[in-house]
Amino acid sequence: MLETSGRLLTLLSLLQARRDWPGALLADRLGVSARTVRRDVDRLRELGYPVNASKGPDGGYRLAAGADLPPLLFDDEQAVAVAIALQTAQAPGTDEAAVRALATIRQVMPARLRVRLDALEVTAVARREGRSGPVAADTLLALGTAIRAGEVVRFDYEGGSSEPVGAGPDAFVPPRRAEPHHLVTSDGRWYLVAFDLDRDDWRTFRVDRLTLRTGSGPRFVRREVPGGDVAAYVAEGLSRAYSPARGEAVLHARADVMAPWVGNWGVCEPLPDVDGSPRCRVVLGSWSWGGLAGLLGVFDVPFDVVGPPELADAVRELATRYSAAAR
Template identity: 60%
Template sequence: MPKTSARLLALLSLLQTRRDWPGAALAERLEVSPRTVRRDVDRLRELGYPIAAVKGPEGGYRLDPGARLPPLLFDDDQAVALAVALRTAAATGAGIGEAAARALTTVRQVMPARLRHRVDALRVTAVERTSGRPGPQADPRVLMALSAAVQASEVLRFDHSAAYAPPADDAAAGTRRVEPHHLVTWGGRWYLVGWDLDRADWRTFRVDRITPRTPTGPRFTPREVPGEDVAAFVAARFQGFDTQPCRGEVILHLPAAEVSRYLAEGVVEEAGPDRCRLVLSSWSWAGLAAAVGRFDADFEVVGPQEFRDAVAHLARRYADAAGEGAAPQGDHTGGSPG
């Protein structure tokens, strides 16, 4: 017979795997007598586990959710953090997704109703990737607000800051009206996938740049994400984008619909009738500057400064090559211009 402590843990584990357990079945699984099972159930009750007796021909036991989590005492934020960690464990690449899902089920069963409701409202999709840098931290309160809107299918209003805008640049920020559909983790960052009502198109928004507004809007009927697979949709949208070290943003004097047809990697959003905000990445700043030129349209660099410097350097080089810049090296007359 196992020692009492080991037997109690085994009993608790069994009680968490199904709703009702007949006493005889527990005794058989633990290889003890029904009387020992009754004593062990009493010991667990003394420790604070709410185990109810189930009436019936055979009798049995049920582990009910209680007012606390003995001996694990979580506050609300810790419970939410645990749920986030377990729900996104598949994205670590460690092959623990199934075990994490079972662990979340086990913990949830002994949570009080108040915490279970919060955990159930947290719907996220974890997209695995093999490389990338940790991103800015998302505010847990914003995550919960977004997940609640996703769960309730309520239109969100929020401010979304631009990628490289100065804090005081109000023109670079915008208020969005979005039907939220999924919270997604990608490359150490959180994204909201939703249908932008003003742009009539699917968009992804960095959660660390979102400031929700209250109250939320009316309820909506959820749409199907393109391809009906949010993980595949996000992976296609960002394929190779976050792995490249140099990223820049421009305002391109072309409609977003026209640019998106030729954009393999990057993010494009409307910025006016004939303008769009374009974010691209590359392995070098010079390569990024050259990539913008392929659209054959005027543009303004939003940032960062390294990107701005690369554009200026490339402009001088092209002007020199066309004979429109400074005189070629060695072509000095020594006289004054005239």
């Protein structure tokens, strides 16, 4: 039979795992009498856990919401999921609280989880794209460990696998081989920034589309991500992927004023003033040339189109359309 303190933790874990528990079933799971369960529930209430009880033949217990947040119990998967969520917290004003909460959870984690979590470094990139499929915490931890150790990973990749080797029944698809460098999260999607050894170039892989092969690969000497800024590199790649119409323009305004509005949607660089008037160069992407022409007008400053010709044509067409609408 469990000692009282251990039994209370087990009881709390059971109450968190299921909405309603019949009293008899709880007593059976704990190996105690129904009377002992009632006493243990009273002890939990004294500790601040709001446990509701229902009477009758089918009576039981339910852990309800309370005015205060008492200590919680997490299994391994829950603890890792919470820690990953805290690492990727981006809401304004929550960063410091997220850091403190992560430190609290890490402190009480078993060593086996703490080591794996410490290997997980995540870069957040703000975007406005859709959600991805589910990503297993074990996959994120395995990639984080490989990144920290500098070990090549092998994986199968949905929609972008290697070319088949051989023909007929003996043909097989070899796994992708890559040097993992960064894990990036962007509005619900997870990406792996890696150097693809088979294609001899950098690639950004959707984590929900890859299946890791077992076993670690050889060590590698870490390379520098193009441009040296992983967030900028991924943002540029996502912008190209989701914004096929890309063009360049000169805004007649200061770069430091325009840059916050450009954000991760493109590039904003200062240019020398002309006759005392500030200018900046922007490179932006959109879903269409008309959409890109309209986006330039959103900045509400004079601008000059640099190119390509499709953007200049779209600006002229939009100007004609707006002029007709104004009449």
